[in-house]
Amino acid sequence: xxxxxxxxxxxxxxxKSSSQKELERFTLRLVILVMxxxxxxxxxxxxxxxxxxxxxxxxxxxxxxxxxxxxxPSISIFTLTVYSKRFAKGDVIIKRISAIEDLGVIDVFCxxxxxxxxx
Numbered sequence: 001x002x003x004x005x006x007x008x009x010x011x012x013x014x015x016k017s018s019s020q021k022e023l024e025r026f027t028l029r030l031v032i033l034v035m036x037x038x039x040x041x042x043x044x045x046x047x048x049x050x051x052x053x054x055x056x057x058x059x060x061x062x063x064x065x066x067x068x069x070x071x072x073p074s075i076s077i078f079t080l081t082v083y084s085k086r087f088a089k090g091d092v093i094i095k096r097i098s099a100i101e102d103l104g105v106i107d108v109f110c111x112x113x114x115x116x117x118x119x
Contacts, residue, residue: 023076030071038064 042060045051 023079026075027072030075031068034064034067038067 038060042056045056046053
């Protein structure tokens with residue numbers, strides 16, 4: 001839905017790159033995995049150890065809150081590092097991080113006679 005030129009410009013800015021979409025899918029899978037892990041700890045403590053439900057709930061909540069934010073920066077840094085190393089092997093100089101995201105999903109790469117690529 002567009003509301004003139006400003007809406008059209010905002011729509012172009014808000015489009016996500018393929019690596020951002022992939023990172024969101026991976027993050028969703030990670031969140032689901034952590035939730036399953038926390039639920040299993042909750043059930044184990046409730047049925048096997050017979051711990052009071054308030055203590056288990058507080059422990060599970062704190063565990064979930066502390067685990068999830070720790071993963072996100074490390075995942076994005078790791079992904080960008082892997083892409084940077086791949087390009088460094090081919091003598092490619094990267095000036096912008098977004099270029100790594102965009103070029104990381106390219107299958108065929110074409111350049112001019114001086115091996116330059118601008119976009």
